[in-house]
Amino acid sequence: MLNASLSEMSAALESRKISSVELTQLFLGRIAKLNGELNAFITADAPRALKDAAAADARRATGQSGPLLGIPVAHKDIFCTEGIRTTCGSKMLADFVSPYDAHVISRFGAAGAVLLGKTNMDEFAMGSSNESSYFGAVKNPWRRSAVPGGSSGGSAAAVAARMAPAATGTDTGGSIRQPASFTGVCGVKPTYGVVSRYGMIAFASSLDQGGPMGKGAADLAALLNVMAGFDARDSTSLDRPPEDYARDLERPVAGLRIGLPREYFGDGVDADVAARVQDAIRWFEGQGAKTVEITLPNTKLAVPVYYVLAPAEASSNLSRFDGVRYGHRAAEYADLYEMYCKSRAEGFGAEVKRRILVGTYVLSHGYYDAYYLQAQKIRRLIAGDFSDAFAQCDVIMGPVAPTTAYEAGAMSGDPVKMYLGDIFTIPASLAGLPGMSIPCGFDSKGLPVGLQAIGNYFSEARLLNVAHQYQKATDWHIRVPDAFPL
Numbered sequence: 001m002l003n004a005s006l007s008e009m010s011a012a013l014e015s016r017k018i019s020s021v022e023l024t025q026l027f028l029g030r031i032a033k034l035n036g037e038l039n040a041f042i043t044a045d046a047p048r049a050l051k052d053a054a055a056a057d058a059r060r061a062t063g064q065s066g067p068l069l070g071i072p073v074a075h076k077d078i079f080c081t082e083g084i085r086t087t088c089g090s091k092m093l094a095d096f097v098s099p100y101d102a103h104v105i106s107r108f109g110a111a112g113a114v115l116l117g118k119t120n121m122d123e124f125a126m127g128s129s130n131e132s133s134y135f136g137a138v139k140n141p142w143r144r145s146a147v148p149g150g151s152s153g154g155s156a157a158a159v160a161a162r163m164a165p166a167a168t169g170t171d172t173g174g175s176i177r178q179p180a181s182f183t184g185v186c187g188v189k190p191t192y193g194v195v196s197r198y199g200m201i202a203f204a205s206s207l208d209q210g211g212p213m214g215k216g217a218a219d220l221a222a223l224l225n226v227m228a229g230f231d232a233r234d235s236t237s238l239d240r241p242p243e244d245y246a247r248d249l250e251r252p253v254a255g256l257r258i259g260l261p262r263e264y265f266g267d268g269v270d271a272d273v274a275a276r277v278q279d280a281i282r283w284f285e286g287q288g289a290k291t292v293e294i295t296l297p298n299t300k301l302a303v304p305v306y307y308v309l310a311p312a313e314a315s316s317n318l319s320r321f322d323g324v325r326y327g328h329r330a331a332e333y334a335d336l337y338e339m340y341c342k343s344r345a346e347g348f349g350a351e352v353k354r355r356i357l358v359g360t361y362v363l364s365h366g367y368y369d370a371y372y373l374q375a376q377k378i379r380r381l382i383a384g385d386f387s388d389a390f391a392q393c394d395v396i397m398g399p400v401a402p403t404t405a406y407e408a409g410a411m412s413g414d415p416v417k418m419y420l421g422d423i424f425t426i427p428a429s430l431a432g433l434p435g436m437s438i439p440c441g442f443d444s445k446g447l448p449v450g451l452q453a454i455g456n457y458f459s460e461a462r463l464l465n466v467a468h469q470y471q472k473a474t475d476w477h478i479r480v481p482d483a484f485p486l
Contacts, residue, residue: 001026002162002486003478006071006219009165013060013070020053020060020070024114027072031116031163034484038139040157042077043085044117052114059112067222069112074164076155077118078125079210080199081105088201089121089133089151092327092347102199103231104168104210111226116164120154123349124318125172125203127151128418129411130179132351137408140183141481142447146405149179155213156183161484166214166223170200172207173306174400174425180213180437181400181450186467186477187213188220191457192432193238196231204313205236207306207429216477217438217467221246224460240458248465254288256466259393263299264424269402272443277399280440280451283470284397292393296385301378302427303419308362308375309430314352315359321347354415383431390456395466399424400437400450428454438467439476448476 001009001023012018031044049072056070080086080098082105087093101109108115122132130138130153140148141161148157152169156179159167169176171189180187188211195210202208212223224245231237258281265274285291323329323343330342348356362371389396401421411418428435434457437450451470455463471477480486 002030003480004165005216006067006165006214006222009071010067010069014065020056020114021050023070024049024053024072024116027116027164034161034163037144038141038157038161039136040119040138040154040161040163041074041117042087042089042120042135042154045084045115048084049114049116056112056114066112068108068226070114072114072116072165073108074116074119074155074158074167075105076121076152076167076169078121078170078201079105079168080201081115081118084118086118086201087135088125089123089135090347090349090352091134092321094134094328096326100199103196103233104227105199107226107229113226119158119167122151122153123352124201124314125151125170125175125208126314126351126355128174128178128421129408130154131408131412132349134349140405141484142184143405143445144483145407146447147182147408149182149405151175152213153179156180156185156187159183159185159213159215160481162480162486166212166219168210168227169213170208170210171429172204172310173429174422176211176213177400177425177435177437177450177452178422182405182448184439184448184476184479185213186216186220186436186438187211188224188436188460188463189429189434190224190228190460191434193236194228194458194460196229196234196237198231198233202317204310205317206313207310216471217464218246218249220436221249221464243461245461245464248461249468251465252287253284253466253469256284256289256395257393258284258289258291259294259389259396260291261294261296261299261389261396261398263296264398269399270404270443273399273401273403273449276441276443276449277397277451280470281397283473287469294389294392294396296389296427298378298382298385299423299427302382302430303423305375305378305382306422306426306430307358307419308371309379311355311359312363312372313359315356315363318352318356323347351415379430382427386427386431386433395463396454398452400452401425404443404445404447404449424452433457434460434463436463436467438470441476
């Protein structure tokens with residue numbers, strides 16, 4: 001059961017081959033066995049999980065059913081969860097217990113999913129390696145000396161090591177897709193506004209988007225069916241008719257037009273990564289898909305634009321953490337000003353401080369027009385590049401990242417080098433487009449490689465279809481790290 005798909009688990013629950021309590025105990029046992037080594041969970045709540053599981057079993061006993069009823073799920077520790085710590089990977093919120101549920105948490109609760117616990121993450125979702133968490137770095141299950149990617153690295157590692165069958169993540173500049181690629185799991189960032197941000201602690205409000213992580217595309221479709229939906233409490237939530245994201249899973253890919261951006265296949269991409277991505281694209285061609293060379297000319301500007309806009313929004317969003325209302329407060333201070341300074345200095349880690357300072361600078365008088373306003377203009381150009389590209393193709397494909405997972409500490413002294421690792425994921429985020437990572441093989445060191453698929457607005461069902469058809473013919477997504485056999 002640990003490596004079963006969500007539909008297989010649901011069928012086993014429906015036929016009474018296993019109860020939700022028994023299924024939950026399997027995963028809780030796996031967490032207890034592995035978390036000390038991988039550090040994927042900040043909080044594993046066995047009593048809450050077993051209570052949820054018993055309630056799900058009781059609902060099934062009355063004849064109720066549902067794709068996620070009784071299925072264990074882990075949540076990134078950025079989603080406020082009533083009665084459980086929500087830390088955002090930071091000392092600032094190390095003891096914060098939310099008085100309410102995020103919209104995403106409520107949706108999973110209503111569907112009868114079992115909450116296993118909260119997964120580790122880069123502090124306030126700022127990072128690409130999951131090394132900035134106050135609660136310690138997460139290890140990559142495929143090689144424990146390597147990073148799992150970030151900021152949703154805890155969720156990715158939990159799914160990869162089969163500590164959870166599925167998990168939620170958030171993606172600001174690639175924080176679902178990149179860790180999914182590094183750990184050999186599947187993850188999708190929906191169109192901006194499809195998943196409510198209510199109760200999701202903000203990093204960069206115009207970029208943050210919640211999404212699911214799991215073993216395969218069919219699982220992601222079931223998860224997205226629960227996560228997506230209008231929420232009046234979120235001013236950026238899109239009021240659209242509900243849709244079934246699994247509706248196109250079995251659609252053939254013959255005739256699919258695949259756009260290959262020349263900017264995604266040039267210098268800087270590891271040979272192993274390029275080879276595995278090309279292998280996957282050739283498979284699609286063998287099924288009758290057509291490839292089209294396209295250009296996204298402003299790709300090279302995406303990283304600098306992102307690292308102006310995202311820190312600017314972060315500096316504003318994180319101003320609420322001042323030690324007054326909630327969160328960490330310094331033990332000793334002489335006056336209110338010193339309390340602010342000490343609380344924030346003690347509560348925030350180095351990467352968060354760096355981005356707050358950059359964001360405050362680019363928003364300051366005399367620099368707003370030169371940096372922030374210019375970045376917003378270029379953001380529109382990047383979105384225009386994609387608009388032009390989708391006139392020629394249905395889906396854009398390329399690498400998720402230029403490399404596979406790198407060694408822990410390898411880039412901690414050079415944050416700019418780490419930022420450049422997001423060159424292929426940031427553009428879609430700036431444009432608000434959906435994108436996903438699909439496992440497509442391994443490099444010569446045995447580390448997973450991810451194929452990125454980017455779609456036009458609201459094309460999540462098509463992306464999931466493309467991934468599902470590929471996964472019916474391959475087994476990359478169901479392979480388990482040798483160090484953690486089932």
